[in-house]
Amino acid sequence: MGTTPPPHPHIYNGMPAKELGSAGWRKPWSGTNGGNCVEAMKLADGRVALRQSTDPEGPALIYTPHEIETFIRGAKHGEADFLLT
Secondary structure, three states: OOOOOOOOOOOOOOOEHHHHOOOOOEOOOOOOOOOOOEEEEEOOOOOEEEEEOOOOOOEOEEEOHHHHHHHHHHHHOOOOHHHHO
16 A cells, blocks of 8 residues: 655645646536535645635635545535534
């Protein structure tokens, strides 16, 4: 099994998303919300950056692979449904 490279020291939680560049951002899902979406980018070291699509220069939230996997699995099992009420 390979090792995960150390996180890039210049990539940090809350950094301006524009510093990550404009290529590679994707909208994993989109609804009928007029274009207000969360965009995601998988970073070279496996972490995931999230940003608000209407504020592409705003802050990026940076998650480890384990954090993003835990969130997605939990959401699939209904553990985030409380956010909808």
